[in-house]
Amino acid sequence: MQENGMTEDVRRSWGESLRAFFHPRVITMLFLGFSAGIPILLVFSTLSVWLREAGVERAAIGFFSWAALGYGFKFVWAPIIDKMPLPLITALMGQRRSWLLLSQLSVIAALALMAMIDPVENLVGMAVAAVALGFASATQDIVIDAYRIDSADEDLQGMMSATYIAGYRIGMLVAGAGALELAGMIDVIEGYDYGAWQITYFSMAAVMVAGIITTFLIPEPNRPDGKSAHLNSLLDYLQFLGLFIAVAFAFAMTFFLSSDLANLVRSVLVETGMAESLAGFLIGTGRLVTAVSAAALLAVLLTKTHLVPREMVRETYVAPFADFFDRFGRIAMVILFLIATYRIADVVMGVMANVFYVDLGFEKQEIGRISKGFGLAMTLAGGFLGGLLIMRFGVMRILFLGGILAAGTNILFAVMAGLGNQLWMLMVVISADNLSAGIASAAFVAYLSSLTSKSFTATQYALFSSMMLLLPKLIAGYSGVAVEALGYASFFIGTAFLGIVPLALILYLGFRKPRLSQAT
Incomplete structure (x- = not known):
């Protein structure tokens, strides 16, 4: 139960608390946390080492950090994970598990694609694969967070959070220090050895199988009756998918196309005496607000022209925020x-x-x-x-x-x-x-x-x-x-x-x- 932003704290004995560690849902989060922790360093620090060893300039390596923008903007497509079923597999596995499987397969596919690309020969292709990995990984995070909350009562959330964090850290260790150690062991060529990095990234893709096995073993959580994701017809499905693509496209294009203007304005602000960190934050915030506004405006226009039903827009993007403020008020x-x-x-x-x-x-x-x-x-x-x-x-x-x-x-x-x-x-x-x-x-x-x-x-x-x-x-x-x-x-x-x-x-x-x- 929640009271004014507080959970109703229930005191339990030490024995009950310790036994909770062995609850199946708690153990499950250890493996899902491990699956979530694998991709993040493979698109950050581990990839940076690979690129630098391949002779890529530092400035270009810095641009690769944009591949992880999905982690910061994942709320843009989170509504579709709540509401839209996937063809065929949702009927077989349920809403959460089907999206979890799709995201994990996408992570494996992105890692395999990165393994097949030598950045010396195709740096743009590597960038595309890295963006795909960032998007797939952020999607997996969204689904795992939702699964954790949906699958157990509030009193188990602390334990599940703890095992999730533990698994996540172990996954990061494997993808960070473990991947670098593996690449060093395989490296048999003096200087840059693409083959060593290829085997390393294929190996990291194979490690993700632990998450897929977990997904097949866990049960689908129960969700409130009448509020699960249900679309009544193929037209509903296509309209919902079109709404998401349109909103996401408007958000992404507005954000990225404003880059040059944002850099210019930031330079002017810095030249007038504003601290560079403050100027960067203000411009970044402005770009985010502008992108969100553009996406919202497009959603309104689609609704006004009846290309997308008003109720669908409300349920997808308005209702989650209205629900929070309705429940907690001032x-x-x-x-x-x-x-x-x-x-x-x-x-x-x-x-x-x-x-x-x-x-x-x-x-x-x-x-x-x-x-x-x-x-x-x-x-x-x-x-x-x-x-x-x-x-x-x-x-x-x-x-x-x-x-x-x-x-x-x-x-x-x-x-x-x-x-x-x-x-x-x-x-x-x-x-x-x-x-x-x-x-x-x-x-x-x-x-x-x-x-x-x-x-x-x-x-x-x-x-x-x-x-x-x-x-x-x-x-x-x-x-x-x-x-x-x-x-x-x-x-x-x-x-x-x-x-x-x-x-x-x-x-x-x-x-x-x-x-x-x-x-x-």
């Missing part, structure tokens, strides 16, 4: 502000973390080994501990605890700034930071899951997950300037104080007791 804006600020302390600090380590004189190998060793272990431990504590004490209490830990560990960075280059302190700081991040992430994912309505799970969660980094990323753009002006110790203490904002919002929501209607 408190909805407070909830959205909490979503936008909960990760503010760790995101703003995190931008400067590795720079701080280097400035203290730590070697790259020391930072990497401790981050991958202690860091990964403590993130997994934090996630599982967070899930256990959520089962024992409820989401809101652990959400508050996670906020305290995330802000409090920033103080350790300030202490480290005073101690200087001490390897033991580096281990303590990285361990504490990752442990707190694991607990906070598990609680936050469970909280976001509790806010969604099962009628619009994919759409609402995609929107929440897209907006949760917007404000933190804006402020993080000033982190370097802040360090230059204040020094590391004061900067880290300042980021800890930023964490007071979400804590105050959690307390405020805790004192608001009017009953709201239960999400359906």
